[in-house]
Amino acid sequence: MDNLPIVTAGLTRRFGGITAVDGVDLQVPTRSVYGFLGPNGAGKTTTIRLLLGLLRPDAGEVRLFDAPLGRHRRTLLRRVGALVESPSLYPNLTGRENLEVTRRLVDATRAQVDRALHIVHLTGAAHRRVAGYSSGMRQRLGVALALMTDPELILLDEPTNGLDPAGMQEIRALLRALPEEYGVTVFLSSHLLAEVEQVATHIGIIQSGRLRFQGTLEALHTQVQEQVVIDVDRPEQARELLNRAGWRVNGNGGHRLAVAANGRSDAALLNARLVNEGVNVYRLALERPTLEDIFMMLTSQAQPA
């Protein structure tokens, strides 16, 4: 566990009376693509700003590469590239000039500028003014800004925002290539699970400022039980019945209930119980929840009062 690119302990940040980030413990493994998921307003961007030292935590600590960010900000940021929300670009400058501004500030080489432009496929458009760029090109130039200094860790906040499907695919391919080809650890925030699922090796799910899940993609799959989905004529009665028998029941208010179960024997038992009590069962299926279901389940849990 030594030397992880990102570790936070009890990271907390409040704005007025609202706790935007609440005791978050992140552990991001080296060379992973860590998908940081949550609905809008869950605290993703605030977390990223805390990770970059743009905000100071009210409690807790950020450690990058096993060193506290508070005391070694500049040394650590040398190893980090970031794209926070919309890309920070000067529209009056060309694509290359935009990179050149940052190059001068951080004393990077011209070869690094060329390489960054090449990676995001903007070499051909580098001489054009950013004012005339499409949103996809701006987004890619933003990624180039983050990549320019050959970082070991790259933080990307909703990097596919505003991209068309082709643009999304391009960014995705790029994200997959980064750890393999360049040895970069990618920390990627998004509110779309489907988006992250295709590239991430690890997942963190945040909701209302709290980390609801953290682990590998496989762990997320196995974390949740199979469920028996049933359609019944009297859902209220059925729910009460099953709850009393010790099953965990989720319903959407209609005639369909989802019951956490352990395999087929549970399904049969549950069916028998309902029928014996006079509840009509129209449909019964054993389902493994999709990641989308898990995500929805984790993020739609009642907000803390």
Place this chain on the structure above:
Amino acid sequence: MELVRALHAERLKLKRTLAFLLAPVAPLVIVALQLAVVLDSADLMRQNLPADPWSAYAGQVVFLWTMLMLPLFVTLETALLANLEHANGQWKHLFALPVSRGAVYAAKQVAALVLIGISMATLYIYLVGSGLVLRVVVPGLGLEAPVPWLPLLRYVVLAFVACWLILAIHTWVALRWHSFVVASTVGIIAMVVAVFIFRSDTWNAWYPWTLPGLVTNRLEDNVLLWRELLFGGLGGIVFALLGGWDVTRRDVV
């Protein structure tokens, strides 16, 4: 070293903006205005020649410049410099770079200083140039005397040093508040108030926006207001340090 790099970056950011273009235009407006005044009242002025016509002419031009144009011009240039970052969401990028935030702030302050310096330098050129034009076009104003290059330079240099305080204040205001409206409101109100305070001997030495006008106003009588000059110059350096301290330690939301 970091400051030099930040300054190089600052210069590139200003490419294709009006910042450098405005620097020689603003003083041109003032000199043109003064030329118009002289052409209009040449007969009156001939009857009432000052002891040192060149200094008197410089005094009039520099007074118009420091009281009317300079406060607005400083407001405009600092707001332009700051807006490059505000408008394009740059702070979250700049302040997440492995660069000292102080260097980023200092580069802004120096860039503003250079732009105002350029306008002051062109003012000097226009001042001498317009005097030479008047020598030919409106003879008899006493401008036939040799050009007193150094005494005239004093006007511009002293006005420049005395304006550091307002330059530092406006740089801080423009960087601290994202809205262009805050910066321009401060600039306009400060200028209007300056026009009134200038006549008050009790207050004018304590009001930053009257300092450049004050230190150049008595030069014709060879009186140098040291205290006002120091307040403007050193005050500017101190305020810039405080402004940098404030802006660089704020949260970037």
